[in-house]
Amino acid sequence: MIETEIAIVGAGPAGLAAACESAQVGSKVIVFDENNHPGGQLVKQIHKFFGSKEHLAGVRGIDIGKKLYKRALSLGVEVRLGTVVWGYFENQLAVVFNNQVEVVSAKKIIVATGALENTLSFPGWTLPGIMGAGGAQTLMNLYRILPGKKVLMVGAGNVGLIIAYQLLQAGAEVIAVVEAAPKIGGYKVHADKILRNGVPILTGHTVKEALGKERVEKVIIAQVRSDFSIIPETEREIDADTICLAVGLTPLTELLWLMECEMRYESDLGGFIPVRNKNMETSISGIYIAGDVAGIEEASIAMEEGRIAGIAAAESLGHIISDKARMIKNRAEESLLQLRLNPSFAPRMTEKNKTNNGIIKNSQIEILNRNGSIPIIECNECIPCNPCETVCLFGCIQVGTTITNLPLLNLDKCTGCGQCVLACPGLAIFLLDRNYSKDEAAITLPYEFLPLPKKGEKVIALDRNGSKVCEGEVLNVILTKKGDRTALVKIAIPKEHADKVRSIKTTRLDSGKEGEN
Amino acid sequence: MDNSKNEQGKLVCRCEEVTEEEVRQAIKDGAKTLREIKMITRAGMGLCQGRSCSKIISLILAEETGISIDKIEPAGYRPPLRPIAISALAKAKKKIGKKLKYKFSSAYNE
Amino acid sequence: MKNTAEIVVIGAGIIGSTITYYLAKEGLDVVLVEQAGFCAGSSGATHCQIGMHNRFPGWGLDLSIKSIEILKDLSNQYDFEYDETGSLLMIDNPSKLEWIEKRREIQFSSGIKSYYLTRKDLDREEPYLSQNIISAVFYPQSVRINSMRLCHALISDARKIGADINLHTNVNDIIVKNRKIQKVKTSNGDIYTHNVINAAGAWATKISNLVGLNIPLNINKGNVIITEKIPKLGIKYKGEIILKDKKGNPIWASNEISELEKEYSVRFVFSQTVHGNCLIGRSGEFSENLYDRDTSYLSIRAILSRAIKFMPILEDVKFIRTFAGLRPYSIDEKPILGPSQTVNGFIVATGHGDKGIGWMSSGKLLVDHLCGRKTFMSIEPFLFDRIENNI
């Protein structure tokens, strides 16, 4: 029998955050996770997260996971990996580790089991090579195996868009992202990252059928009506060796059903979720939840929920006085409020502003044409995110206390240092020098692919949809520690293309594809 | 291209190879819950215990019967939540795949 | 749902389904009401076998033989995985030999066939059995079915010929006037009827309370464990027998029985479905709570620790699901069939204990009796009066 004060199921962002918070005030905590690695899904999130400084914005998910795990260990939390929680019998958890079953007796249980990917069924969907997008992400970012060479992504939500980008980073070709809905579901900045690298996003399309013998070889896609029925004679056959399904997530609530927690259905949150109070405590006293199991949201939200659950559990054990606990919970709740500000409620940009790419005070329009580089912010959705403001030493970018505000540029003091380009998790800020030379403009782009271009190299300059605009010459490549593996690539292009060019393609053989067989 | 398998109907339950058609037929035969569909068709009875198909089947059930999706509960979770080797519970330490006296392989070759 | 009926059947387990099926075939206007889904109680938590190795001459055997006959006949029409598996009674202790030989003789006299398998035979036929099994007796007449598919087939067919089937419908009350049933109040509306068949299994006591009667039942909770699909492991149905003394207390002659196994009255039962999943049993605990159908950690552990002593290969087999059923035993362990003498139109069909499938023919017996037809055996021993009079 394993005894502890708090047992946490799941060592992802929610579980580890809960563990840290409760261990910090002196609770004895054991975290169980069936995976062999800590951090849950964070281990494969190689992109920078949104949010503000407190949410570790601008830090890559994978590093947030490592930080959380280290912190948990330093606080005396015991993390048992490879340990499956498989049952709940008379208030005790049954676990199995290394083919040996044990029983866990805990005063409080925090369930942070995360989510499960949804699937989409179409004829041929069982062929090898068709997999969950999360599965593909695990293969490439955790196990470092390329899922396939020609990949079709199904679903243009954030998961589909991010993983499509990561497939490109890993060296795969992403043929297209198909999305049955009439518009892209994920953030525009995520969509832009793949669009400008030549991946089309086909909205109003679906997969009709996958074909192949021992693995998927071809896929037939077709246009759909608003009721998702296929429009005849719009079918197209495409060669593909991999199809990734990114069609949403469902909270992994199986343990909570076993515990007989009261559940309710919330379609926006992914399905059945446990009823909970402000302390993240379920209908069963002493059982708490946090993270995706409580409803599908972002990892940063999972961590805040984990904090609340962790501190509430510690409070009920008497490890922290309620005044102090309330303070911590309030802070987490405020943070949650900010993170949950729905982009669709925030003011949209006007068409005019859009062409200027970033909100700029009217009086400063003329500065756009001054000499030297100025930032172009192509962030026109109200994302809860503000690293561009935080990173600017000169206070040129303002987001304000409501972090979903669009960034406001004040160019008076801007030196064109490019820190905002590196800090933007959405890779949506560029530097543009319209008067680099008599005929040329210079644009500085955030770049996260291999091989890195070299100074003096000729590259192909691409527009926002990944189409070739012109040739460009690399003026400079900067890879700094602060940029955290995001490089700054500055290229010179003909002046008339200054507002078009937003990406580049190297013409050299791709060294990232070494070992190809 | 080989699509003869596809012509046998679109699968919804991967483990038990149950088609959408079979699920719809079960509903026409009176099934109103995921459990009943499972009992009739075996959809959700496989090794994964319905984790891949229950959402798809819920949607079909809602579509066929008009039952609101928030009223369609999972077919019921039961321990163990993952496949567990019997020895893990019944016996002291023993590692999977080690020193087997009785081999399955022979049974597979039959 | 219809609001009138000649007869209302409560319960869609194996007994209720069989009764509904035969009533509908008789052309009666029948309404079935079931609180959960079909086959959701004990009928769905069973090994689904009819084992000849634990039958003895008498009414129990007669019911079983008729059940097999009915099932075989039905299997020509419906696919409910009817499988003539035979069954293997394993002998793990020489002290059982003499007793089993006596048993075989008695069984043989009433038509139960069996033959011995020596250790050498077992090596050939049953390569996965423990070497501790000294010999075994094979009973070729035993069969196994899929009770869920059977219930579904019976109910679907009954519906086709006019029965009104109402699953997920609670019986809230039964109105009796002048000792005669008037109507059944359900969560989906009232049904005016003068006849009710209470086939609610473990819940039959609760239903009878609605008309002011009591059916004393002993509820025995039994756990079943289901494994992943694996290749066929010899004869698909096998088990052990625990000797009992004259008072009915078990004599633990078995090899290496642990305290835990004794505590949960574990007896090894193994069956493998046509799909390859194995069902492993069994335990028994007396239970008062009709809402507690959770499996307990210790009972699963007890069943599994017993199982691997007989079939060591099971150690490496993974179990994927466990569940419990509530077996309703009458006080004399005989089914209770037939009309009440105090409430006109109230008819009982419960008390089948762990043999609901094996005694499914009792449903036909009851229907034939009610319709005044010649019955395949006497219903006398099962009549409700014997218990009703004792209250």
Place this chain on the structure above:
Amino acid sequence: MRITIHPILGLLKERKKITIEIDGQKIEALEGEPIAAALWNAGIRDFRYTRKRKEPRGFFCGIGLCTDCKMIVNGIPNIRTCVTLVEKGMKIQRQRD
């Protein structure tokens, strides 16, 4: 195919190479990786064939939930290869139910 160099994850760390066997064919695996990853790297996509339709199946969910990647490992069927780590000399067979 292994991603030996990655813009974010950098160079693939040196890990001990071991050999495992799939239906008699020897393939290379890295210590600490699941069986499914090693097979995928070796270009093997069909992990098993189903009972009814005899269809090929492979890697699907990657987290041990869908159980589609099950194979016979060291003689034991139904092993979820996406969550079972390779071991030296492991013998793996495609499962044909």
